[in-house]
Amino acid sequence: MTLVNLKPSDEFEFKPGKGEVLLLACGALAREIVDLIERNRWQAFDLQCLPAKWHNTPDRIVPALREKIREAKGRYKSIFVLYGDCGTGGMLDQLLVEEGIERIAGPHCYAFFSGNAEFARHADDDVTSFYLTDYLAKHFDKLIWVGLGLDRHPELLPMYFGNYRKIVYLAQTRDEELAKKAMAAAKRLGLGYEYRFTGYGELETDLGRRA
């Protein structure tokens, strides 16, 4: 990658509501998408996100996306969805076929951050791994610990995590604080810990093709 020494006046700040390609994304990817847009100075994109907490209730994703797509069609040159299947059991892909819209390839963000082929290669060894991304490491307490009710009922821990052996932290950025948080999460869940740096993986390449 070519490093460009930018002066503050050259910095590119993403401003929503301007691009001709609408990105409809999971809120858990918002920071990464904005970072990529700014770093690559992509001007084609507008961005709308749905709540990341729907990670725990995927049945809410498809109806909300349908609404967003129908609202946005005609106002943009194209729409690109940044969601994996994310537990919708194929319903998301069915919707996108009906609407004639594409999404990033992969069952979930763990796969497209890792690279789908690379993720599939690890699949058998990773059956008992619980994945964290930068977003999940940062919001572990709110999304996982409180979200699953473990703050109120820690006795449920074995029912939720009894079959897992380790946390695999798929890091998008080299951030020591987040790595510490991920490690602390593993300790709290009584699991082993592994760090894998993925960068933005196929999120960057797929967006680059549409920029």
Added chain:
Amino acid sequence: MSDEGELDLNSLNDEELVQQVHDDLYDGLKEEVEAAVHILLGRGWAPYRVLTEALVEGMRIVGVDFRDGILFVPEVLLAANSMKAGMFILRPLLIATGAPRQGKMVIGTVKGDIHDIGKNLVGMMMEGAGFEVIDLGINNPVEKYLAAIEEHKPDILGMSALLTTTMPYMKVVIDTMKEKGMRDDYIVLVGGAPLNEEFAKAVGADAYCRDAAVAVETAKSYMARKHNQMAAG
């Protein structure tokens, strides 16, 4: 519960006590459920009656409120833990008293998947409904399902998956059963969060069960059909 102190379960009549078990299951109060089971047994209730009227009915209410979005997963798990504790007391008594048997089920989470919360709930509710349940646990390859079918000769095979990436494995199991000419000898029920009826039909299962209560009702209805066919044949 009263602020003035603990409720004395012994002071309640049978009807009130059963109602209290439903409430305590709903609130996930394991010790209270255990105590009430002992009291009902002490009053001469048959273990099967305690199971069906107190525990299973209580969990049915929990299931309905979960389906309606009133209760969430943590509350259901606490209720399930309480029911499990009650079942632990009743199980040996049910065997000893020869409680009625509805049928036999082999159940397991498919290969590549270690999620078992839903599967465990189904197993428990099926047991509560009078089914003998052989639980294969998690991450089951097709060979393990086939070996269990061979060994236990169940009426029903239940498969569970939570992941979009693992649910297609159900088709591998069903296709293998077809190849071996044994598919039609068993009722195949499938379940798990990302599944739906369309998927169940596509993989060749008999039915999709959206939750544990539906699994019990579906299993009962297929068993009744099976008995009718046998009677007619």
